[in-house]
Each structure stands twice: as structure tokens, then as C-alpha cells.
């Protein structure tokens with residue numbers, strides 16, 4: 001899930017250049033022709049703070065280069081755990097503390113459960129026929145969500161992919177052992193995460209020529225989902241996206257993606273794999289559900305299968321890579337915590353083993369705390385996936401109209417001193433001592449203070465899938481290597497913007513193979 005809706009500073013700047021030339025005239029025309037409509041769009045419930053915006057673009061300019069941090073600063077300067085903005089013409093509720101999240105979502109889970117129909121997402125999901133973006137009231141979302149929890153991403157299914165994860169962890173260790181110093185971990189982690197998803201979803205090892213082409217198509221899909229479409233904020237200016245060539249790129253990518261999926265589906269149908277066998281990949285499962293009478297009335301077209309495949313790939317690839325990237329970043333910045341986590345991993349693995357395997361993971365209690373702490377401070381999707389109210393609701397006594405976009409600032413919530421204490425800014429894994437199982441969904445969001453996987457009925461169904469891979473990869477990196485920044489370098493915390501937030505600068509580290517281990521893992 002690279003970037004979906006929140007704009008990069010440079011994209012914003014480019015969009016503004018185009019807008020500056022074109023919109024003034026249109027604005028004046030609209031002002032004359034539709035004053036009532038415009039006024040209605042800008043009005044907001046009286047008692048929620050509404051930081052003042054500019055004509056036309058509203059508060060868009062205040063999103064800055066790193067939107068979640070800019071929004072956290074805006075909320076703090078207005079003492080506004082909940083605030084109402086206008087992004088272009090879109091009324092937007094921003095939630096910035098754990099208490100505000102509880103107040104907004106606990107009584108209004110249904111009202112808050114919509115998603116905006118963003119331009120790129122709508123096209124790439126075959127008209128919102130997927131899990132991430134479909135309307136929560138439709139039978140399709142309910143059936144697809146149920147299938148994701150009980151079939152696609154269920155605990156037994158995730159366990160069944162253990163061999164893929166262990167194989168890819170071994171390949172990563174091997175690649176690092178062979179690489180020159182310093183190692184570009186950002187690049188390697190992204191490639192590993194990609195391969196895990198492709199093997200699990202398509203049964204594709206990611207090495208053939210067709211796979212490389214498909215990789216380029218899927219990369220472009222991620223870029224488009226992250227691009228700033230003017231129509232997502234000012235629908236009446238949608239033609240600007242056509243002028244900028246974005247619509248043409250989107251159409252081309254959609255057709256390439258569609259051709260790729262058609263081939264994958266045909267190949268799977270031709271192979272006729274054993275139904276229900278351990279070797280089932282996600283396409284096999286989706287094809288089986290397609291023919292299952294329990295799902296057939298709502299889950300019955302190839303487009304729906306293709307929409308869900310896009311979800312798995314987009315939602316599941318760079319989120320995991322970003323989690324490992326940020327965790328290692330913090331570990332290298334905190335050598336005492338790194339040493340403690342390494343000691344635990346090295347003590348938990350059987351003598352003579354060259355790698356950590358999944359059966360070792362239950363013993364790694366401290367590593368789980370480290371991962372949780374990393375996701376508190378660096379939630380990979382800091383503003384979650386945007387929501388939209390599907391009916392009016394009330395928060396703190398104020399009415400939030402239907403059709404309001406909702407951003408939950410998970411990063412601000414993770415640093416909320418009222419929820420985490422005065423040392424909220426400190427990286428301290430020990431604060432999660434009570435946690436037993438990372439893959440357990442409930443503790444992540446029950447307190448409303450740790451929400452990297454979202455909240456309520458639209459929260460991430462991939463928690464177990466994601467944490468299994470993150471834990472295994474990290475455990476192996478700590479077990480097999482000693483890590484440090486290159487001489488004279490400082491590992492910074494600069495962020496690249498997007499829905500999934502990676503490091504701005506690649507994570508370059510010196511990896512020293514642990515003494516007494518084989519120099520290369522087969």
C-alpha cells in the first residue's frame with residue numbers, strides 16, 4: 001500500500017502551479033453562480049475548531065511536506081484533538097488523540113466506516129469492487145471481508161505460508177552476506193516484501209521475465225495510488241488531471257494490470273491445482289470461493305477477484321517493509337535496546353542453527369515489544385486509509401454530516417502524552433511488557449491509543465499475515481548480523497511522504513556477520 005491520497009509536497013506544488021493559472025476565473029464564475037452551494041460546503045459544526053483556510057483550496061496548503069506531522073502541529077496549535085478542515089471542497093475531520101478517537105469511533109463505528117471514492121483507487125479496483133474501498137453497506141464488502149478473515153488471511157492460511165516466509169528470510173540473509181558494505185536495507189526489504197506477497201498471492205517466485213514486467217506494472221499502480229489527483233479534492237476541476245496526463249497514465253496502467261491478472265487467473269485455471277491443498281495461493285482460494293455457493297451470489301465476477309488481488313498486493317507489500325525499516329532504524333539509534341533484543345534472539349535459537357525459524361518466535365517476547373514500540377512511534381500508515389462518514393453522526397455534541405472525510409492521525413495518537421505519559425517521545429519497548437501475541441488483533445486497537453492497523457470494522461484484516469513476516473525477518477537480521485551506522489554517519493529519522501511512510505533516505509548500515517556462523521546461507 002504505497003501512497004493513496006495524501007499528497008507529496010512536490011506534487012502539491014506542481015498542482016498549485018497549474019491551479020493558479022486556471023482556477024481564478026473558474027472561482028469567480030462559481031462565486032457568482034453558486035454562492036449558496038459554496039457556503040453550504042464550507043459550513044461546519046459550530047463548536048469543533050476549524051482552522052481558517054484559503055479560498056478554493058481551503059486548508060490544502062497546510063498539509064505541508066509531511067501531512068501527518070503538519071496536521072499534528074495544526075491540531076496542537078489549535079488545542080484541537082478533533083478539528084474540521086476543508087481540503088479543496090471536501091470537509092475533513094481530523095482525529096489526533098486517543099480520547100478523541102474513542103469519542104469519535106466507539107459510538108459511531110458504522111457511520112465512520114465509509115471510504116472516499118478516490119480517482120485512482122476507483123479505476124484500479126474495477127469500480128470499488130475490492131475490500132479496501134468498497135462501500136460498507138453493500139453485500140459485497142461484507143462477503144469479501146468475511147472471506148479475507150476466514151480464508152485469505154486467516155491464522156491457518158498464514159501458517160500455511162510459513163515456508164515462503166522462511167525461504168525469503170534465508171534469501172535476505174544470504175543477500176546481505178554477499179553484499180558490499182554498507183548494505184542498502186531499504187531496497188532489500190522492499191524486494192523481500194514484494195517477493196513474499198507475489199509468492200503467496202500469485203504463486204510467482206518473482207524471478208522470471210514476466211514477473212519482472214508485472215513488478216513494473218504493480219510499481220506504477222502504487223505510484224498512481226499515491227499521486228495527487230485534483231479531482232479528489234475539487235471534483236469540478238477534474239479536467240486538470242487529464243491535462244497533466246494522469247488520467248492517461250491511469251488508463252494505461254489499468255489495462256496492463258488487467259492483462260496481467262487475466263493471465264494469472266487463466267494459468268491458475270489451467271493448472272487445476274488440488275482444491276484445499278496446502279499449496280493453494282491466494283488466487284486459488286479466490287477461484288475456489290468464486291465457485292462456492294455460499295459466496296457466489298455476491299462474489300461472482302473476475303473483476304472482484306482482480307480487485308481483491310490488488311488489495312493484497314497494495315495493502316500488504318510496503319507496509320511490512322516500512323515496519324522492518326523503521327524498527328531497525330530505531331534499534332541502531334538505541335544500541336542498548338539493540339543489544340538486549342539480540343541477546344534474546346541469540347539465546348532463543350537452538351545451538352548450531354544458522355537461522356531463526358518460526359517455531360522460535362513465541363520465545364521472543366522482547367522483540368515483540370520492540371516491534372509494537374516501533375509501530376507506535378512510526379505507524380507505517382500514519383493517517384490510516386481515509387474514511388468517509390456514510391451517515392450523519394455526533395461527536396463531542398457536534399454533528400458531523402454524511403460525506404465528511406475522516407483522517408485518523410495514528411502517529412499523533414501514538415505520541416499523545418495523555419495516553420502514553422510524559423515520556424511519550426522516548427523509544428521504550430518496555431512500555432508494552434504485558435503484550436503476548438503480536439498477531440492477536442484485539443490489543444492493537446482496543447485501547448484506541450495504538451492504532452497502526454486502524455480501528456473498528458474497517459481495521460486491517462492482515463495483522464497476522466503482516467506481523468508473522470515482520471517478526472521473522474527482524475529476528476533473522478538480529479540473529480545473523482551485528483549492525484551499526486557507517487563510520488561518521490548518523491541514522492536520521494526523515495520521512496518520505498505518502499500513505500505508507502518510508503524513510504526519506506535509504507537505510508544504509510554496516511552488517512557484520514556474527515562470528516562462528518557460516519558466511520553464506522544456502
Ligand code: HEM
Pocket residue numbers: 131132133145148153311312313315316317319320323379380381384385386387452453454455456457458459460461462463465466467
Ligand atoms: C505492517 C503491515 C500493515 C499495516 C501497518 C497495515 C495497516 C492498515 C491500515 C491502517 C488499514 C486501514 C484501517 C482502517 O481504516 O481503520 C488497513 C486496511 C487493510 N489492510 Fe492492512 N496493513 C498491513 C498489512 C496488510 C497485509 C499484509 C494485508 C493483506 C495481505 C492487508 C490488507 C488490508 C486490507 C484488505 C484492508 C482493508 C480493510 C477494510 O477496509 O475492510 N494489510 N491496513
